[in-house]
Amino acid sequence: MSKNLRITNDKFIDQTSRISFKFDGKTLYGFKGDTLASALLANNIHLVGRSFKYHRPRGIMTCGSEEPNAIVQVGNDASMTEPNTRATEIELYEGLVASSQNCWPSVNFDVGAVNNFFSPLIPAAFYYKTFMWPASFWEKYEYFIRKSAGLGRSPTEPDKDFYDHRYLHCDVLVIGGGISGIIAAKTAAQNNLNTLLIDDKNKLGGTTLFQQNECFKINNTYSSEWLKKEIESLNLLQNLTIKTRTTLAAYHSYNYLLARENLTDHLSLSEKQNKIRQRLWKIRAKKVIISTGAMERPLIFNNNDRPGIILSSSIKKYIDYFGVKCGQKISLFTNNDSAYETAISLNKSGVTVNSVIDIRDKTDSLIVKQAEKLGIKIYWKHTVVNTSGYKRINSIDIMKLSDDGNEVVGKKFSEDCDCLGISGGWTPRVHLFTQSGGKLKFNDKDNVFLPDKSELEQISIGSCNGDFELDSIIKNSVESINEFLNINNNDYKNLEIVCSKELDKKNIWLLPSDKPLGKTKPFLDFQNDSTATDVKLALREGFKSIEHVKRYTTTGMGTDQGKLSNMHALGIIAETAGVKMGELGTTTFRPPYTPLTFGTIVGRNVGEFFDIIRKTPIHDWHVENKAEFENVGQWKRAWYYPKKNESMYEAVQRESKAARDSAGMLDASTLGKIDIQGSDASEFLNRVYTNAWSKLEIGKCRYGLMLNEDGMVYDDGVTTRLGENHYIMTTTTGGAANVLSKLEDYLQTEWPELDVYLTSVTDQYATVSICGPNSKKILSKVIPDLDLSDKEFPHMSFKNASIDNVKCRVMRISFTGEHSYEINIQSSFGKSVWEKCFEAGKEFNITPYGTETMHLLRAEKGFIITGQDTDGTMTPVDLQMDWIISKKKYDFIGKRSLYRSDTIRDDRKQLVGLITDDPKEVLEEGAQIVSETNKQPVEMLGHVTSSYFSPNLNKSIALAVVKNGKKLKGHKMFVPMKNKTINVTITDTVFLDKENKRLNA
Amino acid sequence: MFLINCPYCGERDQSEFSAGGEAHIIRPKQPTELSDDQWAEFLFMRKNIKGVQLERWNHAHGCRKWFNMVRDTSNDKIHAVYKMGEKPPIK
């Protein structure tokens, strides 16, 4: 630590507890209470990064969230390192490791700095124009540009920290704990309103917290002393919750807000262990009071970006709050009164103030007079025309301004300095107001955008609402709060307030220089390295809209969203284009206000909690028996059961053959199950399925096809009539939730007269499916007292039964074409029934099979899978399933659409079977189908939807959709692949057992 | 994020609801008697108003009831909610 840069100041910094940290590999020391920025400045380190495009040395410029330059990488651990953090916001802790981000190989020797010497060759939109080079060029440059462009490093391993989300409801949310926010929070809480006050700093009080100037007094004490008592009094309020280190990230409609609370980022590495790092608060507030204050603007002049050039108010905070001198010989450059506060603070702390350069004519406000009394030199109506010093400013050139302020006159003179404070006035922080949908208005007097209209229950008070002077801040805030909360608080009525009033204002967006504009570098956006010259060039090149200029020059597009640059960019555009600021509009500030970590955004929803995983009641058995799993929606389904070193293909071939040769079993528990009851249940099914349901006998099952109103197939499944007014419907696994909500929609909105009740029972039942020629023998062992004769229990019927005194439903239905049963039993017995069937089937070599074999078996029979063979453009006619469309029914969902001009076209794509000329050749699903090989381009007639090698037929089979396919049966087609063309023939969709003999085998 | 007043449950977060498009489009009682154009009008044509719009919403992760909403799409202000079958409370 350079001792001479610290003054004794124990109000906010604990100068007895020393903290060691590392910056760019060097061990340094600071104190408890420092930010990384204040500690670096105390170590005389200003240079912390390189600019994005020209790689110019850049230094710490602010003391808050608007910092454009001091963007650092924190931590060097592969899982915890974090890029794009602002040194001005990082609280110093023991063991902190940080490094400059935007430089390579090091901040002091930077390869990209060569860009600066070639800068006339790098105009606005340099990177966009670069993108237009041949792609091969770009590949070569990408590595270099990425490395030197300073985008930071992402962690390469999973984040080990914990993050949290919580909800919070309050009557009043106050955002920002400066003087007006404290008054608001106190007033609200005193009036029995449940109040939350948040502030992004670790202490409440804003800038008044360290204001110790004779010119700003309340009731005869410094304003800071008065505020300190106010803050202390907050502790007594029971209705008030205070959250510091909490940044309001997003303000959405209906007063829904997201705030990020930093819980451990300020703690030492050992104290951080096992604690939640950050918490995202999801706040719903009845009323919101925005008191986010204002931020100081820079001034735009030639070479205004050197390390050592700092916002004047930040220099004040560094000396008055942190006890850190930003330099030993400081010059100040301003267009308003606030720089004089800095001058006085520096003077009191023994720092040499060379001079104040003020672009205004002489003014006589209280604060200016005080500065003059201290003997501070002031150059009225002067401007800085240039600065020198490569890695740190060492002198400035000053000239007198002409009367109109458009040019400089007289003799240039220099002043040596090691720091230059700049102040271009104040910009209210209206970001959150605009995020919430509020509209801004432009105020010509102060050249600021202020909150105007909002649809929400909210107000803005204090300097974010355009009040910049102590007396008006208090008076106007109190009035607004009283009106907004509909109360009458007189506590602040009779305060005796002394404050300096600004008498003269002058604003020049782009200050003149003695050199022509093209030869100067007046930086606007420090983070994205765009200059006023770039913006003027964009306007010359024809860009008019602010949003276009912004994108073309990248002004305001950095991680800081141009917090410092936007006003000047607008000002220069308005001036150049000759329009008024208010007419130009502003760019939109989007959430988050400052970058959020991904950890905070996802909270606890990581790893296995990222998405719901649904497992069937039989899942553990599949795991024990080495099944591979497939994700079907949120379900984990057994895919296939490889034995020893079997490949997936080999396992599926074995399973498929076993199911047809003897017996197979499938866990079908994931199929959607909807219980349908009510006196109109049959009529309801008539309306939602294409076929007729009224005559289905109790105890019988029927396959149904469900359409959308546009006539396209939506879902399918078997529904069983359990009683006069009771059905159970099955849906596809993936479609279950959507089918239920679609049916509810019709019931509630189109057919409220129907007496029907729907209940999802998918999770309540486990379903064990046994199929194959020996399935009957196996079931008879499991349920000996059930008559399984074809007469008593034919295909497509159901029986109530019980296994070990547990009731179950047995359906004789088949999705494989084999003689087959499905046992439905309450979930908790699913696994034991499965095991029972497996035991009973052992003598028949019963083979558990997964979804892949199920798909193969059904394809042999030509049964469709909705979502695989259909894609939302297939009608039942397209699927050659005309038989399922009832001719007698007056109406059902989608019926009218089946004879729209488009759906009756005969050249629609239709479902067909495909047989390859070479029976060993298995087609690729998704492969395209054409009718000619020697033509280019050639019309795609369709594509393969399902394709397998059938072990039972010993040949390759496929389903496909082909234009006009129905009429093309027997025709030769071609499937062009990357290296060859496969010859195929269009066939019927049913490949195996066309007569359905196996169902009753 | 909206705060939606479900007519059956009261105020709930928008994340519990799903939007169902324009309200008061009645499914024709006799679709077979409609021309292609008339059916297409029901099937495909929806207004997309900037301003006050009547919409269907479903309390999908709550009571599962469908209801209607009067919402100004230009500023997301919800003027009213009302049950299915009821007339819009505001013009």
Ligand SMILES: [Zn+2]
């Ligand atoms: Zn509800």
